[in-house]
Amino acid sequence: MPEFTIDADIRRASTLPANFYTDEQFFNMSRERIFTLSWHLVGTQDEVRNLKPVTLLEDFLDEPLLLVENKGAIKCFSNVCTHRGKILVDEPCLAGLIRCGYHGRRFSLDGKFVSMPEFEGVENFPSVADDLPQIPLERWGRFLFSSISPAAPLNEFLGPVAASIDINEYSDARLVSNKLYSIDAHWALYCENYLEGFHIPFVHHSLNKVVDYGTYSTDLYRYSSVQTGYEPDGTLAGTYLFIFPNLMFNFYPWGISVNIVRPVSSSSSVIEYFTYVSDDSKFGSGAGADLERVELEDEAVVESVQHGIRSRFYDRGRYSPSKEKGTHHFHRLIAEFLG
Ligand code: FES
Numbered sequence: 001m002p003e004f005t006i007d008a009d010i011r012r013a014s015t016l017p018a019n020f021y022t023d024e025q026f027f028n029m030s031r032e033r034i035f036t037l038s039w040h041l042v043g044t045q046d047e048v049r050n051l052k053p054v055t056l057l058e059d060f061l062d063e064p065l066l067l068v069e070n071k072g073a074i075k076c077f078s079n080v081c082t083h084r085g086k087i088l089v090d091e092p093c094l095a096g097l098i099r100c101g102y103h104g105r106r107f108s109l110d111g112k113f114v115s116m117p118e119f120e121g122v123e124n125f126p127s128v129a130d131d132l133p134q135i136p137l138e139r140w141g142r143f144l145f146s147s148i149s150p151a152a153p154l155n156e157f158l159g160p161v162a163a164s165i166d167i168n169e170y171s172d173a174r175l176v177s178n179k180l181y182s183i184d185a186h187w188a189l190y191c192e193n194y195l196e197g198f199h200i201p202f203v204h205h206s207l208n209k210v211v212d213y214g215t216y217s218t219d220l221y222r223y224s225s226v227q228t229g230y231e232p233d234g235t236l237a238g239t240y241l242f243i244f245p246n247l248m249f250n251f252y253p254w255g256i257s258v259n260i261v262r263p264v265s266s267s268s269s270v271i272e273y274f275t276y277v278s279d280d281s282k283f284g285s286g287a288g289a290d291l292e293r294v295e296l297e298d299e300a301v302v303e304s305v306q307h308g309i310r311s312r313f314y315d316r317g318r319y320s321p322s323k324e325k326g327t328h329h330f331h332r333l334i335a336e337f338l339g
């Protein structure tokens, strides 16, 4: 059992030990103990017309799911045939029934077994085990989240901030880009860098001019945290919502940037960026103006940490009580989930 105890008092606490990031065993343990119990973004409501296959956290959980829109309601099912396991739906499509392309088993849009050729005489058939398992699906505004076995409802993962952000304001925001960045670092190193503004004056010289570092604040909730930054003239620069373990919703005056940190191996990750613009007149100014540059600066520093933590002379560090609350909270959640 891992001994990942992080003291609740940040003034006494030390960071996670280096072997959490370097040992393959803890990378695999995170898959089942953290990621299967948390919520993952699987798309937006407007993208789902009838049948849409999605993969829950590609390269890591790799769970094939099927979003089914029927008369305006969206449900989520396993996308694996209950006969011999073929993937049922490969491409988004319109259909009144789901039919397996291997031996013709059919399911209703409610995931119920409908029919199967050549099964006369099979005992206790069909049973509920022949229906498609339904998977938890919840919605925040237009955003759809799914989880294999959620530790708590989505609302608790979002925290009270969900009520203070009018997410429906972004219902019509335009998706202007969807980019992938590959990074040679453990997923948690990327997240913990995101969770502190401490490094802004050292790493992001251009961002430091548009965000007033002195007013940067962090609020902690059960499974989430929110960082708020202001411009030197006092206007809101950005609200940065982190949802444990790997989701980031960044609210800017022009719209939202959503980032998903997808673990690939203990030393590599993919960061997926979705950019939604709700106010074109403000796009390209303020704290979210140069996301690409800020991203590359973050990647360089996180990759340097990935190299550094492998040192025989490094194990754990200490936290700044005023500037690293978010990182401390994140490490506490990892320790809690790994048990
Ligand atoms: S695997 Fe689907 S019908 Fe056989």
Ligand SMILES: [Fe+2]
Residues within 6 Å of the ligand: 193, 194, 199, 200, 203, 204, 294, 298
């Ligand atoms: Fe950064």
